[in-house]
Amino acid sequence: MKRKNRSRLSSKLIGIIFILFVLSHFIPIPYQVMAPGIAARLAPMVEVEGAKPAAGDFFLTAVSTRRAVAWDFIEIKLFKPEDKELTAVSDQLPEGMDMQQYLDIMAKLMEESKLQAQAVAFRKAGYQVKITGEGVEVVEVMKDGSAQGKLKADDLITAIDGQKVEMAADAVNLIKDREIGDLVKITVKRADQTLNFDLPTVELEGNKGNPSIGVLITSKGLNYDIPKKVIFHTENIVGPSAGSMFTMEIYNQLTQRDLTGGLKIAGTGTINLDGKIGRIDGVKYKVMAAKKAGADLFIVPVENYDTAAKYAAGLKLLKVKTIDDIINYLAQQRT
Incomplete structure (x- = not known):
C-alpha cells in the first residue's frame, strides 16, 4: 500500500513539475531577451536606380530582442549561455518613455540613417546631394x-x-x-x-x-534631393546602427568598381553626414550573427572594437572611424 501511495505521489509530483515547466514557457516577465539577430544581405534590401551587380555582399547585422518568459529567466540564470542575456524592460527605456514611443523614435532614426547613408554614398561617388x-x-x-x-x-x-x-x-x-x-x-x-x-x-x-x-x-x-532613386526594403528593422553598411551598399552600387571582391562583408555603425561612423549597442551579438552567416570580414566602429574582438575568433575585424576608412581598406585589397 505504501508503495502505491509513493507511486501516486511521485506521479503527481512529476505532473506538477511538467505543468510548471510548460507554464514557464508562456508566463511573461518584465525582462527582454537579447540574442544574435539577423545578418542579412543588403543587395535585396537596397535598390539603386541603374545599379550594377556585385560579386560579393555587404551585410547588415542586428540584435534580436523579445519579451522574456519565466523559462528564459531560469535558463539564462542557471546555464548562463554566452549568446543570450536578460535585460529589464525598465533598464532599456528612459524614465517617461514607453515601448511604443521608443520604437517610434527608433523607426524615425532608421529613416534618417537611410537619408544620411544616401547623402554620404552619393557624395563619395561624386554626386551633388x-x-x-x-x-x-x-x-x-x-x-x-x-x-x-x-x-x-x-x-x-x-x-x-x-x-x-x-x-x-x-x-x-x-x-x-x-x-x-x-x-x-x-x-x-x-x-x-x-x-x-x-x-x-x-x-x-x-x-x-x-x-x-x-x-x-x-x-x-x-x-532631401538625391540624384537617383533609392528604394529600401527594411521592414521590421529599426534604429540607426546600419548606417555605415547602408552607405557602403549604396556606394558600391553607384561606382564602377566592386569593392566586395566576392567577399561576405558584414558590419555595423551609425553614419553622420560628415562620414564619421559612430558606436552602437549590442556589438557582441552582431559579431555572433556575422559569424553564423559565414562573413569574411566584420566592420566595427573603433569604440566597439575591444568588445567585438572578444567574440570574433576566426572572423577578421576592421575597426573604423569614417566611411573613408572602409572604402580605402577595401580598395587596397582589390589592388
Missing part, C-alpha cells in the same frame, strides 16, 4: 535629465556645441560620444527667441552608460 531640415524638435523633457527646467516641449534645437543640427540623428551622434558629466552647449529657438543652455550629460535611469540630456526628439521639416 542636398539634405536640409529646420532643426531638432523637443517632443518631451524627461524629469531625470539635465534638460529638465531648461528645455521645453516644442523647443527647436538648432545647434549643439556650435555645430548646426538638422536631423535628430545629428543631435544623438553629437551627444552620445561625450563623457558623462561633460557640458554641452544647446542652442534652441523658442517662439521668436534664440536661447543657449550649458547642460551636463547624465546617465538616465533606463539608459546606463550612455550620455544624455534627457529629451525625446524628432526631426522637423526634413527635405
